[in-house]
Amino acid sequence: MVIYGVGLLAGCMLAGLWAGRLLGHALGVEANVGGVGIAMLLLLFFTQISPKRPVLGPISASGVSFWSAMYIPIVVAMAAKQNVVAAVSSGWVAILAGTLAVLASFALVPVLAKWAPKAEDDA
Amino acid sequence: MMLESIESVLIQNGLMTAFALVALLVGFSYWIADKWTGGHLHGSAIAIAIGLALAYLGGKWTGGQQGLADIPWLAGIGVLGGAMFRDFAIVATAFGAEVRELKRAGIMGIASVLIGVALSFLIGAAVAVAFGYRDPVQISTLGAGAATYIVGPVTGSALGADSSIIALSIAAGLTKSILVMIATPLVAKRIQLDHPHSAMIYGGLMGTTSGVAGGLAATDPKLVPYGAMTATFYTGVGCLLAPSLFYWIVRSVF
Numbered sequence: 001m002v003i004y005g006v007g008l009l010a011g012c013m014l015a016g017l018w019a020g021r022l023l024g025h026a027l028g029v030e031a032n033v034g035g036v037g038i039a040m041l042l043l044l045f046f047t048q049i050s051p052k053r054p055v056l057g058p059i060s061a062s063g064v065s066f067w068s069a070m071y072i073p074i075v076v077a078m079a080a081k082q083n084v085v086a087a088v089s090s091g092w093v094a095i096l097a098g099t100l101a102v103l104a105s106f107a108l109v110p111v112l113a114k115w116a117p118k119a120e121d122d123a
Numbered sequence: 124m125m126l127e128s129i130e131s132v133l134i135q136n137g138l139m140t141a142f143a144l145v146a147l148l149v150g151f152s153y154w155i156a157d158k159w160t161g162g163h164l165h166g167s168a169i170a171i172a173i174g175l176a177l178a179y180l181g182g183k184w185t186g187g188q189q190g191l192a193d194i195p196w197l198a199g200i201g202v203l204g205g206a207m208f209r210d211f212a213i214v215a216t217a218f219g220a221e222v223r224e225l226k227r228a229g230i231m232g233i234a235s236v237l238i239g240v241a242l243s244f245l246i247g248a249a250v251a252v253a254f255g256y257r258d259p260v261q262i263s264t265l266g267a268g269a270a271t272y273i274v275g276p277v278t279g280s281a282l283g284a285d286s287s288i289i290a291l292s293i294a295a296g297l298t299k300s301i302l303v304m305i306a307t308p309l310v311a312k313r314i315q316l317d318h319p320h321s322a323m324i325y326g327g328l329m330g331t332t333s334g335v336a337g338g339l340a341a342t343d344p345k346l347v348p349y350g351a352m353t354a355t356f357y358t359g360v361g362c363l364l365a366p367s368l369f370y371w372i373v374r375s376v377f
Binding site: 009010012013016017020023024027028029030031032033034035036037039040041043044047048049061064065066067068070071072073074075076077078079080081082083084085086087088090091092093094095096097098099100101102104105106107108109110112113115 | 141142145146148149167170171172174175176177178179181182183188189190191192200201203204205208209210211212213214215216217218219220222225231234235238239242243246247250251254265266268269270273274277281290291292293294295296297298299300301302303304306310314315316318320321324325328329332333336337340344347348351352353355356358359360362363
């Protein structure tokens with residue numbers, strides 16, 4: 001049933017966010033440390049890795065893939081609720097700090113990617 | 124009477140209003156992408172750009188902080204685009220991810236988070252110094268804001284910065300996340316963002332969850348789980364390092 005997939009997804013998300021909050025607490029940080037990332041790893045564990053994984057039939061799996069497909073529309077809604085006015089009207093310090101940080105980070109992507117092992121090396 | 128009743132239906136069923144509206148917006152954007160750019164620009168890139176433009180108009184119109192979602196009959200946009208649905212959809216994208224790829228670039232992904240936080244902080248702090256700030260608390264808060272718009276205020280309040288500098292740090296983080304959304308599809312080829320491992324490094328370096336989510340959606344949705352995975356650790360690492368180690372370093376310099 002579709003709800004099994006949706007329920008698994010929701011369970012992984014709640015468990016991940018909880019773990020992220022505990023991790024933040026342990027580190028003395030007022031933030032969720034990697035909660036969503038942990039949730040993703042949990043979902044992968046339960047659907048691909050665990051030897052005792054619950055087998056999601058195609059209909060149950062569609063409960064997960066539906067939300068994965070809703071990703072772009074949700075991101076569009078997310079864009080439409082950003083505080084763009086505050087970003088644009090904040091003055092040069094903030095705009096420069098944000099912009100230069102992005103440009104430098106972009107520039108580093110290919111540099112660091114070179115150090116990561118490539119798929120072709122596998123054979 | 125007609126208009127009032129339409130409005131009250133839209134308000135009472137806000138999330139449905141948002142579904143319908145976003146569907147129209149996405150459809151329109153894909154039509155433009157196909158007709159006017161011949162498929163060169165991804166439809167979702169256009170949809171995100173239009174979304175941001177509408178957010179600007181909404182913010183100007185209402186004077187609120189939530190873009191379009193501050194207009195009463197569009198409040199559902201705020202629900203659909205809020206952190207809960209965003210994170211839910213991001214987690215769902217992991218369903219199609221390849222564990223092998225994640226393992227392969229895992230170490231570089233972790234390293235890129237640390238490098239990314241340090242780099243953004245350094246640049247934000249340098250800009251603050253260039254603009255004449257000399258107080259280590261202010262410099263660190265702005266540096267933290269250049270990481271993400273959450274790291275900035277968390278750091279600022281931990282260090283006791285005043286609210287005007289915290290507001291600036293949030294604006295720096297917002298600028299970053301909006302720019303990442305818009306610019307990623309434009310620079311994707313040049314920075315070789317075409318593979319799970321470069322996506323993981325990209326997520327770790329950028330760090331803004333919204334920016335990375337939007338940027339990858341507009342570039343290649345298949346890369347989303349890899350970039351999102353590392354990006355979600357960034358804010359936490361930033362909140363850990365900025366008010367402690369990085370502040371300590373700034374204080375020893377100024």
